[in-house]
Amino acid sequence: MTIVDEQGRAEPPVDADEAGTLLGFLEYHRATLAWKSAGLGEAGLRATVGPSPLTLGGMLKHLSYVEDHWFSRILFGNERAEPWNSVDWTASPDWDWDSAAEDTPEQLREMWESTVARSRELVAKAMENGDLAQPAVRGWPDGRKPNLRWILVHMVEEYSRHNGHADLIRESVDGSTGE
Numbered sequence: 051m052t053i054v055d056e057q058g059r060a061e062p063p064v065d066a067d068e069a070g071t072l073l074g075f076l077e078y079h080r081a082t083l084a085w086k087s088a089g090l091g092e093a094g095l096r097a098t099v100g101p102s103p104l105t106l107g108g109m110l111k112h113l114s115y116v117e118d119h120w121f122s123r124i125l126f127g128n129e130r131a132e133p134w135n136s137v138d139w140t141a142s143p144d145w146d147w148d149s150a151a152e153d154t155p156e157q158l159r160e161m162w163e164s165t166v167a168r169s170r171e172l173v174a175k176a177m178e179n180g181d182l183a184q185p186a187v188r189g190w191p192d193g194r195k196p197n198l199r200w201i202l203v204h205m206v207e208e209y210s211r212h213n214g215h216a217d218l219i220r221e222s223v224d225g226s227t228g229e
Contacts, residue, residue: 082213
């Protein structure tokens with residue numbers, strides 16, 4: 051039985067297998083970011099808190115990049131998709147964060163939503179071809195390759211960290227609070 055909270059997020063299952071639990075938590079955190087950035091225009095998506103340059107728009111773009119990087123590039127060995135393959139990452143290592151100010155709220159949401167949809171498809175494809183222990187096609191320079199389990203846990207961690215930032219930023223924009 052799926053339980054949906056007052057923000058429309060499906061609660062992670064309490065009795066699923068390992069893959070179902072990991073995917074449940076990842077989906078919960080994706081839904082949290084969607085909730086925290088929902089309904090905001092340019093000013094809201096560009097707002098910062100204190101000395102931090104982080105914005106909700108930057109998070110949407112950054113997490114689009116992270117989704118594509120881990121599920122497409124690392125897990126399956128695909129080349130970077132646009133716009134990531136056109137970026138001079140050496141000259142602008144924070145391009146995903148910084149360039150979000152040039153995008154409309156609609157562009158940022160569409161980018162993130164389409165990237166998440168593609169990631170879901172890639173994870174489903176990976177699960178059809180193996181289990182959580184299957185290694186990624188690409189790895190680190192030292193030759194180690196993460197497995198799908200590691201990538202999913204890393205993505206839960208990535209969203210969890212940035213959702214903490216999103217809580218603070220959203221509250222500063224319009225007073226909205228909640229877990």
